[in-house]
Amino acid sequence: xxxxxxxxxxxLADHELLAALDLARLNYPPANWVKxxxxxxxxxxxxxxxxxxxxxxxxxxxxxxxEGVRNIRIIDSKPHGKEGPWGTYARMPxxxxxxxxxxxxxxxPSLTFRAWYEAQHGAEGWADLYKISRLDWLNYLxxxxxxxxxxxxxxxxxxxxxxxxxxxxxxxxxxxxxxETVYARKVVLALGREGSGDAKRLTFPSFxxxxxxxxxxxxxxxxxxxxxxxxxxxxxxxxAGASSFDNAGTALEAGATSVTMFARRPHLPQVNKSKWxxxxxxxxxxAALDTQARWRMYTYIFDEQxxxxxxxxxxxxxxxxxxxxxxxxxxxxxxxxAGVNIHTSKGAYTFDTAILATGFSIDLPARQELASIRGxxxxxxxxxxxxVAASHPVAARFPFLGKGFExxxxxxxxxxxxxxxxxxxxxxxMSHGALSSDIPGMATGALRLADNIVQTLFSEDEHLHxxxxxxxxxxxxxxTSYFIERDKRxxxxxxx
Numbered sequence: 001x002x003x004x005x006x007x008x009x010x011x012l013a014d015h016e017l018l019a020a021l022d023l024a025r026l027n028y029p030p031a032n033w034v035k036x037x038x039x040x041x042x043x044x045x046x047x048x049x050x051x052x053x054x055x056x057x058x059x060x061x062x063x064x065x066x067e068g069v070r071n072i073r074i075i076d077s078k079p080h081g082k083e084g085p086w087g088t089y090a091r092m093p094x095x096x097x098x099x100x101x102x103x104x105x106x107x108x109p110s111l112t113f114r115a116w117y118e119a120q121h122g123a124e125g126w127a128d129l130y131k132i133s134r135l136d137w138l139n140y141l142x143x144x145x146x147x148x149x150x151x152x153x154x155x156x157x158x159x160x161x162x163x164x165x166x167x168x169x170x171x172x173x174x175x176x177x178x179x180e181t182v183y184a185r186k187v188v189l190a191l192g193r194e195g196s197g198d199a200k201r202l203t204f205p206s207f208x209x210x211x212x213x214x215x216x217x218x219x220x221x222x223x224x225x226x227x228x229x230x231x232x233x234x235x236x237x238x239x240a241g242a243s244s245f246d247n248a249g250t251a252l253e254a255g256a257t258s259v260t261m262f263a264r265r266p267h268l269p270q271v272n273k274s275k276w277x278x279x280x281x282x283x284x285x286x287a288a289l290d291t292q293a294r295w296r297m298y299t300y301i302f303d304e305q306x307x308x309x310x311x312x313x314x315x316x317x318x319x320x321x322x323x324x325x326x327x328x329x330x331x332x333x334x335x336x337x338a339g340v341n342i343h344t345s346k347g348a349y350t351f352d353t354a355i356l357a358t359g360f361s362i363d364l365p366a367r368q369e370l371a372s373i374r375g376x377x378x379x380x381x382x383x384x385x386x387x388v389a390a391s392h393p394v395a396a397r398f399p400f401l402g403k404g405f406e407x408x409x410x411x412x413x414x415x416x417x418x419x420x421x422x423x424x425x426x427x428x429x430m431s432h433g434a435l436s437s438d439i440p441g442m443a444t445g446a447l448r449l450a451d452n453i454v455q456t457l458f459s460e461d462e463h464l465h466x467x468x469x470x471x472x473x474x475x476x477x478x479x480t481s482y483f484i485e486r487d488k489r490x491x492x493x494x495x496x
Contacts (some may be wrong), residue, residue: 008118014064015119019110019147026108029149032070035461039167039183047071048453049184051172053152054084055141056424056436057190059104059443061150063450066106069457073182074150075172077157084192086138089222094131095439096309101132102443104144111147116140131311153198161187162372163417185460186453188405188422193437194222196399196427197361202238206334214335221247231255231351236342237358238330240303241305243310248322249356258321260351262344264329268313272306276442277433286433287403287448291383299392332452362397364427376415378408380430398430399423403433404452405445423451 008015037045047069050057053076061074070276076083095101113472117136118126155175162169167183189195199220201209209215219225221243227250235256237244240263248259254388277283286294316322325344332343333354340354365374379485381389389396402408405428406419424436424445435445458465477483 008123008202012119016147022108022110029065029070030068033068034457035464041183045167046073046182046184047457048186048188050074050188050190051158052076052190052192054192058145058150060188060190060424060449061445062106062148063446067454075153075156076265080154081142082399086134090134091250092134092312095137097439099129099132101439102440104141106126106443111144113140113302116143141395144207153240158369160369160388161416165416168420177350186420188424189339190424193426194360200358200361202356202358204333212335214318217335217340218354223353227251227254231256233352235259235353236351237355237357240268240324241357242308242312244357245308245316247357249312249315252316252319252322255264261324262328262330263326266327269307273301273304274306283433283435283441283444295384299395302395362394364399373415373418376409376418378410382410399427401428401431405449422449
């Protein structure tokens with residue numbers, strides 16, 4: 001579609017010139033102001049190591065660069081374009097949020113999705129757009145990364161971290177298995193939905209994902225799945241959330257004969273309470289509430305759960321082979337070379353393939369890279385009465401974070417330096433709300449994170465900055481007759 005609107009760039013290349021001009025007008029990126037510190041390896045410390053270059057990690061890096069924190073490294077274990085879920089296990093055709101969402105742009109109009117989209121499809125194209133294509137969102141994120149000059153190192157995995165009072169020691173592994181030890185003043189863990197736990201792979205009396213020999217028939221919804229190979233197959237899916245419908249729709253569109261979904265509930269959840277929280281008051285004010293108020297709000301949201309988007313349900317309903325069995329949890333699963341046998345509270349069935357759409361666990365201390373500090377990390381269960389924690393075990397396992405998304409100690413003083421690690425992923429939800437997982441809160445979260453890191457880096461070097469202040473010279477009056485050389489000035493001001 002040719003763009004004829006007088007205030008919209010005719011091509012994306014033209015729009016990139018406008019975006020570059022906007023960034024230059026904002027003096028982006030400003031000069032680095034953070035004082036250089038030396039680590040135990042006699043090399044300069046990295047000021048911030050960001051682990052994960054998906055939407056959260058990229059936006060956090062952008063926020064830090066805007067603040068003049070430039071001695072940063074951003075790593076991701078995946079290849080370029082595969083960071084985060086958008087080009088991997090996210091299988092919905094469109095985003096669930098309204099098309100007007102902002103976040104990764106950090107408030108710069110020319111970097112909004114709408115501006116990017118209009119530069120390619122015109123104002124008419126934007127008006128006709130219903131919701132944002134998932135792959136358009138991925139390409140948009142990669143575009144921001146390029147235009148904003150956010151440096152990402154791909155195919156590098158964080159293997160371990162340990163906290164010391166003045167730095168974090170991190171072991172990184174390249175794709176060729178070579179390892180590197182680095183030291184950073186701050187580490188931001190932006191590892192996505194699974195970043196505070198892992199994919200929830202269930203066990204059954206006759207099935208253990210660690211030892212089963214027929215795993216080619218059983219997948220988690222976050223796995224890489226060859227859906228073309230499911231043509232003509234009978235598929236079972238455990239769970240009835242959004243990812244369940246996304247995987248069911250993808251399988252049916254690939255030619256699966258049937259998809260049978262199993263749910264514990266008697267019906268689908270009806271109201272997405274998380275949508276209520278998408279307003280400035282909640283996103284900015286929630287973290288300032290006391291522990292009891294935050295616990296009350298988010299355990300209620302979690303308990304209510306979220307319905308799948310109606311578009312996802314309609315996507316599946318149009319296929320004759322789709323069905324849902326409500327109030328029918330799985331009791332056992334057994335894999336054979338011929339198929340997957342499912343036993344439920346109501347009967348026994350045989351399918352060709354099973355997909356476990358069971359989400360992600362919350363168990364930050366179980367993350368292998370955190371092995372050296374896992375016993376020191378404070379969780380929400382450490383801040384609420386035991387009987388209250390027992391009534392909401394999932395919420396109780398979330399890390400209890402400080403005002404800048406930083407880890408806190410279970411026993412104060414037991415692990416100095418733990419606060420140098422920031423959790424900027426789904427694990428921050430109980431402490432801050434969905435500011436580092438859902439798109440609407442992304443800018444609020446990234447700016448809060450950057451503000452906290454900036455304050456810490458500055459305050460830790462206050463004595464160095466004071467020395468710099470004393471040494472600062474700006475000979476403003478040099479062109480005038482009133483200029484006095486520094487060594488001839490009075491050391492104190494003289495009252496008039």
